[in-house]
Amino acid sequence: MTVSELSWRICKLEDCVEKLIDYRGKSPKKSEGGIPVLSAKVVKKGRILTPIIQTISPDYYSEWMRRGIPKLGDVVLTTEGPLGEVAQIDEKTYALGQRIVTLRGAPDRLDHPFLKFLLMSPGVQSELYARATGTTVLGISQKSLRKVPLRLPPYDEQIAIASVLGALDD
Numbered sequence: 001m002t003v004s005e006l007s008w009r010i011c012k013l014e015d016c017v018e019k020l021i022d023y024r025g026k027s028p029k030k031s032e033g034g035i036p037v038l039s040a041k042v043v044k045k046g047r048i049l050t051p052i053i054q055t056i057s058p059d060y061y062s063e064w065m066r067r068g069i070p071k072l073g074d075v076v077l078t079t080e081g082p083l084g085e086v087a088q089i090d091e092k093t094y095a096l097g098q099r100i101v102t103l104r105g106a107p108d109r110l111d112h113p114f115l116k117f118l119l120m121s122p123g124v125q126s127e128l129y130a131r132a133t134g135t136t137v138l139g140i141s142q143k144s145l146r147k148v149p150l151r152l153p154p155y156d157e158q159i160a161i162a163s164v165l166g167a168l169d170d
Helices: 058-064 112-120 122-130 142-146 155-169
Strands: 009-012 017-022 035-037 075-079 083-088 100-105 149-152
Touching: 017 142, 058 083, 075 112, 075 142, 083 122, 100 112, 112 122, 112 155, 122 149
Parallel strands: none
Antiparallel strands: 009 149, 017 100, 075 083, 075 100
């Protein structure tokens, strides 16, 4: 363990996020065009794949997104089919579909880009799969997801680490 790692702390995901937006169990009414719907099918390997085929009407957006609206920088995580895929919300407006949650880090506690890379790390992926249930398709409940432990450096170190990883990822 390095000197820097001595200042890292472990906290449950629920204690590090400001918001967890979950639309599981419901599907929005689709339309021919409009606002793209994020689903587990389009979140892969740290990216939101395009083109996104499913859309909802802009008139229906505020009705559908009553539980919370994703913001720039929020992190999306697939909860099943497949479990554990991660991406970060870009400048576009998205609706959320099934099998996906949006996580917003608590200010000055959890940096969004750092959260993306942390969720993609082998250690956190192992934690997700250890809490998963199901025989045909593995999935994680919101209750279990909230308890996933995260190992966090101080906030300024999170920003520096995410900056380096982001540059390598680009």
